[in-house]
Amino acid sequence: MQTAPATNEATPPGWDKARAHAIIDGMKATEGAALPMLHALQEAFGYVPHPAEAMMAEALNLSRAEIRGIISFYHDFRQAPAGRHVMKLCVAEACQSMGGPGVAERLLTRLGIGWGETTTDGSLTVEKVYCLGLCACAPAALLDDVPVGRLDDDTATLLAAEAAGGMT
Amino acid sequence: MITLYLSRDAASLALGADRVAAALLRDAATHGLDIQLIRTGTRGAVWLEPLLEVATPRGRVGYGQLRLADVPSILDAITGDGAHALNIGPVEAHPWFANQTRLTFARCGVIDPVSVADYEAHGGLAGLRRALELGSAAIVEEVKTSGLRGRGGAGFPTGIKWNTVRGAAADQKYIVCNADEGDSGTFADRMLMEGDPLCLIEGMAIAGIAVGATKGYVYIRSEYPHAVATMRAAIVAARRAGLLGHDILGSGIAYDMDVRVGAGAYICGEETSLLDSLEGKRGMVRAKPPLPALAGLFGKPTVVNNVLSLASVPWILAHGGKAYADYGQGRSLGTLPVQLAGNVKRGGLIEVPFGLSLRRLIEDWGHGTATGRKFRAVQVGGPLGGYFPDRLLDTALDYEAMAAAGGLLGHGGVVVFDDNVDLLAQARFAFEFCATESCGKCTPCRVGAVRGMEVIDKIAAGRDTDRNFSLLDDLCETMTDGSLCAMGGLTPVPVQTALRNFPEDFDRAGRKLAAD
Ligand SMILES: Cc1cc2nc3c(=O)[nH]c(=O)nc-3n(C[C@H](O)[C@H](O)[C@H](O)COP(=O)(O)O)c2cc1C
Ligand code: SF4
Ligand code: FES
Secondary structure (H helix, E strand, C coil): CCCCCCCCCCCCCCCCCHHHHHHHHHHHHCCCCHHHHHHHHHHHCCCCCCCHHHHHHHHHHCCCCHHHHHHHCCCCCCCCCCEEEEEEECCCHHCCCCCCCHHHHHHHHHHCCCCEEEECCCEEEEECCCCCCCCHCCCHHHHHHEEEECCHHHCCCHHHHHHHHCCC | CCEEECCCCCCHHHHCCHHHHHHHHHHHHHHCCCCCEEEEECCHHHHHCEEEEEEEEEEEEECCCHHHHHHHHHHHHHHCCCCCCCEEEEHCCCCHHHHHCCCCCCCCCCCCCCCCHHHCCCCCCCCHHHHHHHHHHHHHHHHHHHCCCCCCCCCHHHHHHHHHHHHHHCCCCCCEEECCCCCCCCCHHHHHHHHCHHHHHHHHHHHHHHHHHCEEEEEEECCCCCHHHHHHHHHHCCCHHHCEEEEEHHHCCEEEEEEEEECCCCCHHHHHHHHHHCCCCCCCCCCCCCCCCCCCCCCCEEEEEEEHHHHHHHHHHHHHHHHHHCCEEEEECCEEEEEEEECCCCCEEEEECCCCEEHHHHHHHCCCCCCCCCCEEEEEEEHHHHCHHHHHHHCCCCCHHHHHHHCCCCCCCCEECCCCCHHHHHHHHHHHHHHHHHCCCCCCHHHHHHHHHHHHHHCCCCHHHHHHHHHHHHHHHHHHCCCCCCHHHHHHHHHHHHHCHHHHHHHHHHHHHHHC
């Protein structure tokens, strides 16, 4: 019988201590380093892994609670991995005027997830955002870093399907 | 060789500009056409994007609203006599552009955004050179003379702010550019950073010389990855060209700057919250005083200005404060980059002298609603701005007139709604937004926003309406008077203008009666 490789419960997905250390060490001399550091960690791991908090706290001479406070204050920082792709859907006023929230709600229903959740195949996380600066071609979305304007039900479905189909 | 221009700003990409660009290059190659495609920012006619421009002896001729399928016939047209259904003629003669006054956005959409040579060929750096001749005190005088007021929302005179920082003695001062642009319905900062980032860099360098600051940061919201990338590339180009660094343009004066990226918190657009965020903390609002001008970033004297305020400075220095003040009216001088958005046919950025009426904006530039339905409401000035009905459309776009109408100009965003809009839902959203984005420091805002949603829900359900209307009034008063910053302090603006200008939407009981 084959056994699964031993996994340590406490080890977060994708954790690489040396990599985290290199990021934190390389940035700790930066003025006001916390946000750039958190962005870099999230860029590397897709989220901010737990053990990085203590490492950051030490490097920045802050308490771990302070680091957690910073992470939780900002909507961007994730404490668990997202799907392979992230779609941000705008629900602010200009997009409201063009039916954006309706498009968003219908997509979520079709995907069977709520705001901030990930599809069961792990392909797509859908997040709510207030304005993408694409208000003159509303409703707007950002799929990873690709902006989408005049979003409608068909396009939203297509984008979700592309994400599921291993779009790079 | 034929030279083509196509925008790569985020709105153009959102409408397929990259796909069009790829098809153009591919088809041109298969037909052996010798073309050069320059990727610019956008001129701001988002409704026309993707807008392909072709260099001709008559100036640049445009082909608007390009779809992928149009590419072959467009290539035929540009190699032939130009005849094509999408040909809009010489771009700058098109009334949508010709009727604007482009000062701050003169180069946006025209040049290669990160080419210093292109920038200079189109009038760039004249302001910085003049600033270096004038010196600190005279720069500040010039900005004061221009009447420039902060474009981030509060409308504070920029020259006075600079003067305070200039007069503060410190071993280090900072220039912080507020590029958080959180207001829904606004995108001018993004457009400028993607289309003419060197203009912002020049403005910040001039600010640095004026107040004696050697270091600057542009704090850009994370929702703007393209602006971040373009801004970073422009800083590298500017350093290479000697516009930034130890010795700007050989003057012996030092100024350098970096980009910092926000993390999805609307409140970080408030200047003291932004400073805390830049310092690596939670973005909590600070009580004022002390003013950031005296104790700002890391406690040092700091100029905090919006992108548009700083990007207006190169023009002002190059042409003189007086020339700038000749535009506009009353205490709103110069030009306002209006962002026309939402349910409108021809949305985009329109730079005009202060004083244009909402009606002319929406009718002459906007050409009515995108859905073709009846116009019903417009929100001016972002999520904390007022909702206005048709009968208030003759209100002028300037600071005083908007305030007199019960609203605010904010960052110049104008969002149009057709008759599908429910102003009760919009009022509820204003509270919801405040509840989500409040920094949580003071009770009127933190608790008031949540209470506001509940009260509106009761009104919507037609429960105890008289009592709930008076509760709503009290709540708005408490938030207006008792909030530490304008987040809680101005959330009542959309709520109360919705209620005052569209009372019928709040009369759920009456509506139900009418329906029964
Ligand atoms: C809740 C809130 C959000 C704000 N958001 C922004 C913003 O996104 N961009 C901006 O330039 N100013 C914003 N401001 C205004 C700033 O606090 C500040 O007045 C401005 O950056 C000063 O620059 P200016 O004088 O050039 O306008 C905001 C204010 C508040 C209260
Ligand atoms: S009004 Fe709201 S956002 Fe402003 S300081 Fe108070 S709690 Fe924070
Ligand atoms: S309001 Fe949706 S992109 Fe600005």
